[in-house]
Amino acid sequence: MENLELIRSLKIPADTKIVMLVADGIGGLPIEEGGPTELEAASTPNLDHLARKGVCGNSIPIRPGITPGSGPGHLGLFGYDPLKYQIGRGVLEAAGIGFAVGPNDVAVRCNFCTIDAQGRITDRRAGRIPTDQSAPLARRLNQVSIPGVEVFVEPVQEHRFVVVFRGEGLGGDVADTDPQKTGVPPLDPVPANEASERTAEVAIRFVEQARGLLAGEAKANCLSMRGFARRPDLPSYEQVYGLKAAAIAAYPMYKGLASLVGMEIIGKPANLSEEIDVLERAWKDYDFFFVHFKYTDSRGEDGNFEAKVKMIEQFDAVVPRIEALKPNVLIVTGDHSTPAAMASHSWHPVPTLLVGDHCRPDTCQKFGEREALLGGLGHFEALHLMPIAMAHAGRLAKFGA
Amino acid sequence: MENLELIRSLKIPADTKIVMLVADGIGGLPIEEGGPTELEAASTPNLDHLARKGVCGNSIPIRPGITPGSGPGHLGLFGYDPLKYQIGRGVLEAAGIGFAVGPNDVAVRCNFCTIDAQGRITDRRAGRIPTDQSAPLARRLNQVSIPGVEVFVEPVQEHRFVVVFRGEGLGGDVADTDPQKTGVPPLDPVPANEASERTAEVAIRFVEQARGLLAGEAKANCLSMRGFARRPDLPSYEQVYGLKAAAIAAYPMYKGLASLVGMEIIGKPANLSEEIDVLERAWKDYDFFFVHFKYTDSRGEDGNFEAKVKMIEQFDAVVPRIEALKPNVLIVTGDHSTPAAMASHSWHPVPTLLVGDHCRPDTCQKFGEREALLGGLGHFEALHLMPIAMAHAGRLAKFGA
Numbered sequence: 001m002e003n004l005e006l007i008r009s010l011k012i013p014a015d016t017k018i019v020m021l022v023a024d025g026i027g028g029l030p031i032e033e034g035g036p037t038e039l040e041a042a043s044t045p046n047l048d049h050l051a052r053k054g055v056c057g058n059s060i061p062i063r064p065g066i067t068p069g070s071g072p073g074h075l076g077l078f079g080y081d082p083l084k085y086q087i088g089r090g091v092l093e094a095a096g097i098g099f100a101v102g103p104n105d106v107a108v109r110c111n112f113c114t115i116d117a118q119g120r121i122t123d124r125r126a127g128r129i130p131t132d133q134s135a136p137l138a139r140r141l142n143q144v145s146i147p148g149v150e151v152f153v154e155p156v157q158e159h160r161f162v163v164v165f166r167g168e169g170l171g172g173d174v175a176d177t178d179p180q181k182t183g184v185p186p187l188d189p190v191p192a193n194e195a196s197e198r199t200a201e202v203a204i205r206f207v208e209q210a211r212g213l214l215a216g217e218a219k220a221n222c223l224s225m226r227g228f229a230r231r232p233d234l235p236s237y238e239q240v241y242g243l244k245a246a247a248i249a250a251y252p253m254y255k256g257l258a259s260l261v262g263m264e265i266i267g268k269p270a271n272l273s274e275e276i277d278v279l280e281r282a283w284k285d286y287d288f289f290f291v292h293f294k295y296t297d298s299r300g301e302d303g304n305f306e307a308k309v310k311m312i313e314q315f316d317a318v319v320p321r322i323e324a325l326k327p328n329v330l331i332v333t334g335d336h337s338t339p340a341a342m343a344s345h346s347w348h349p350v351p352t353l354l355v356g357d358h359c360r361p362d363t364c365q366k367f368g369e370r371e372a373l374l375g376g377l378g379h380f381e382a383l384h385l386m387p388i389a390m391a392h393a394g395r396l397a398k399f400g401a
Numbered sequence: 402m403e404n405l406e407l408i409r410s411l412k413i414p415a416d417t418k419i420v421m422l423v424a425d426g427i428g429g430l431p432i433e434e435g436g437p438t439e440l441e442a443a444s445t446p447n448l449d450h451l452a453r454k455g456v457c458g459n460s461i462p463i464r465p466g467i468t469p470g471s472g473p474g475h476l477g478l479f480g481y482d483p484l485k486y487q488i489g490r491g492v493l494e495a496a497g498i499g500f501a502v503g504p505n506d507v508a509v510r511c512n513f514c515t516i517d518a519q520g521r522i523t524d525r526r527a528g529r530i531p532t533d534q535s536a537p538l539a540r541r542l543n544q545v546s547i548p549g550v551e552v553f554v555e556p557v558q559e560h561r562f563v564v565v566f567r568g569e570g571l572g573g574d575v576a577d578t579d580p581q582k583t584g585v586p587p588l589d590p591v592p593a594n595e596a597s598e599r600t601a602e603v604a605i606r607f608v609e610q611a612r613g614l615l616a617g618e619a620k621a622n623c624l625s626m627r628g629f630a631r632r633p634d635l636p637s638y639e640q641v642y643g644l645k646a647a648a649i650a651a652y653p654m655y656k657g658l659a660s661l662v663g664m665e666i667i668g669k670p671a672n673l674s675e676e677i678d679v680l681e682r683a684w685k686d687y688d689f690f691f692v693h694f695k696y697t698d699s700r701g702e703d704g705n706f707e708a709k710v711k712m713i714e715q716f717d718a719v720v721p722r723i724e725a726l727k728p729n730v731l732i733v734t735g736d737h738s739t740p741a742a743m744a745s746h747s748w749h750p751v752p753t754l755l756v757g758d759h760c761r762p763d764t765c766q767k768f769g770e771r772e773a774l775l776g777g778l779g780h781f782e783a784l785h786l787m788p789i790a791m792a793h794a795g796r797l798a799k800f801g802a
Contacts, residue, residue, distance in 0.1 A: 029759060029761055030762060034762065037761070058779065062800055063404070063407070063785060063788065064778075064781055064785035064788060064789050065785060065787075065788030065789035065790070065791060065792040065797065066407070066411070066788060066792070066797070066800050067792065067797065067798075067799045067800065068799065068800050068801060069799050069800060069801035069802040070801075070802070071801045071802055072800055072801035073801075082800070082801065083402040083407065084402075086801065087801065089802060092801075092802050339759070341759065342759055344799075345799055346759065346792075347789070347792040347797075348759075348761050349777075349779075369761060369777075370762070370763060370764055373763055373764070373775060373776070373777060373779070374775070378779060378780070379779030379780065379781070
């Protein structure tokens with residue numbers, strides 16, 4: 001039986017609250033032989049206190065050896081099998097700017113490009129046109145009019161923007177039009193199946209009109225389209241867990257991901273401290289809170305060990321404010337590791353802790369990678385974390401008699 | 402999604418080399434309460450050095466509690482789900498003598514047996530006829546001629562030999578003809594489905610002619626057939642991993658298993674030291690090397706604790722030669738445990754280590770069963786080992802954005 005079905009069939013109501021605190025990319029690596037990881041190097045008295053109080057372990061985001069992107073990384077944490085529920089690139093890009101992709105939508109990642117008089121691409125990224133120049137151009141494309149279809153065009157960054165087609169009968173399987181090289185014109189959008197034929201027609205008409213609207217531009221006089229995608233059909237947190245769930249995040253991508261599973265996006269926090277302000281104010285109104293901290297990942301991606309250590313210490317500092325709310329279950333984890341030593345996401349398991357009633361204690365004294373190997377949660381696939389949290393929150397019935 | 406599909410979709414080229422060193426049956430048990438296992442008792446300074454440098458864990462060959470044969474044990478290590486890809490006995494026996502079973506082949510394990518004048522079996526193993534007497538008889542059976550089918554007969558050992566039928570429309574589901582007792586004639590080969598009817602007919606004709614060719618023999622005047630099987634449809638290492646893979650083994654069985662997944666069998670080493678000679682000579686020509694050491698299993702099967710300890714020490718001694726080649730990823734594992742205390746394969750997890758770039762250190766100081774419980778790889782199913790190795794070799798792209 002699939003995990004979600006099982007949980008859905010066992011969920012029971014309870015007056016308990018769960019907080020999932022995600023430090024993006026928190027897992028790391030030493031930068032010198034025998035040295036500590038970022039998390040081990042950081043001074044984290046509050047997380048260490050939680051590690052002693054609760055149970056630790058290692059979360060495997062997808063499967064051993066697999067490095068996740070943010071989309072699958074978060075789906076796993078939310079309890080959805082990331083190999084079953086795949087989020088198309090267009091939808092992810094839309095999520096990344098906080099655009100709520102609906103059930104009749106096809107989202108597409110687009111690039112402005114430069115073409116010559118013969119229509120051949122001379123620059124696939126329109127000279128990486130600055131956002132302050134490209135954003136007005138993207139907005140201009142909202143003038144495109146196609147009967148029976150609503151068209152939304154939203155700027156992203158530099159040459160990148162998102163197009164969403166909304167209408168009946170729009171399949172999501174259309175080939176990319178970016179030829180991945182210069183000297184040739186953009187490709188036609190080719191439908192992969194009958195259900196996507198209309199989408200391809202719509203895309204052709206969109207490009208025609210867009211080229212008219214961009215005709216006078218020096219750099220961004222054309223566009224290519226990639227990652228056509230419909231929204232994955234995800235059951236909501238309410239349906240699966242019976243939880244009224246809120247997401248608190250500063251970055252659009254994570255709000256977008258949370259909204260795909262039906263979480264309500266609350267507040268407009270600009271940083272972690274403001275996120276906790278939002279959490280405190282909304283405490284009475286929800287059963288579940290996903291709180292996302294971005295900068296552990298960002299500094300890991302920068303390859304900056306010391307800066308990531310500092311971010312972990314910032315993260316640690318807000319823990320007492322969350323504990324003061326007395327959540328029934330408090331989870332601290334990450335969607336993947338981002339070792340500064342690799343300056344990228346990685347496949348390494350993510351140190352994870354859970355504090356709640358009926359935690360079986362282990363011997364962990366600190367929150368860190370080596371210590372978590374002694375933890376009571378062992379190595380587990382991320383999608384099992386929510387069921388464990390639900391159990392500790394008294395929200396799961398017995399399976400079978 | 403199936404593991405192989407996932408890996409296949411994520412593989413990227415890299416100029417890195419992986420060595421998988423398999424000490425067959427390396428996992429063990431103490432022979433006295435509180436005592437060490439064979440691996441713990443052995444002096445293994447080189448493996449201990451690797452354990453400190455890399456990451457350790459426990460490989461579960463199939464599933465917890467399941468004792469694997471050599472076939473599934475190796476398939477798991479190679480990353481193929483041994484419960485999905487089952488190798489029939491006939492194919493395994495053919496693999497064991499290095500016979501390359503093709504896509505139109507049905508392979509059968511056969512025994513010479515002795516029958517009396519009434520056709521009743523008096524000895525199911527033909528008095529364990531010595532190989533120097535049985536091999537010429539097996540070869541003689543190549544005289545059998547069946548229209549539309551090629552017949553290959555190859556000696557194995559003592560009363561055992563292999564028959565391969567090659568032709569169109571030969572199913573692999575035919576019942577054994579060995580009645581498993583004496584005093585009765587061999588059974589007829591009964592097809593289990595329509596697709597195997599022709600195979601059963603071919604087998605009947607083979608037995609008829611073979612009995613004619615063996616009529617004058619005192620011991621081996623008849624035969625029984627078991628384990629009819631077609632080759633499993635395995636994608637190759639090249640297809641799944643993008644690896645040009647070589648297998649270095651002294652025993653035919655392991656060469657046969659490696660050839661089923663498309664590894665190239667290189668050299669004719671007679672022992673471990675010669676295997677490493679082959680490895681050194683071929684180092685430039687392949688991306689992946691499977692190196693198989695048999696005697697840890699053999700001495701375990703003998704129930705000889707001390708002898709197995711010595712074999713482990715022999716195994717340890719070649720490690721510096723492999724390290725000197727500077728593989729990007731070096732794995733040391735086994736296909737299963739073979740505790741001398743049980744004198745057989747067992748279900749116990751197999752101590753495993755992996756050394757490579759970006760290994761997250763754990764606290765393991767030695768290579769051994771107890772110590773591996775502290776390891777960063779945790780308990781994992783064997784089929785995840787290859788993806789982990791691929792990750793460390795920089796050969797897997799990120800999953801999702």
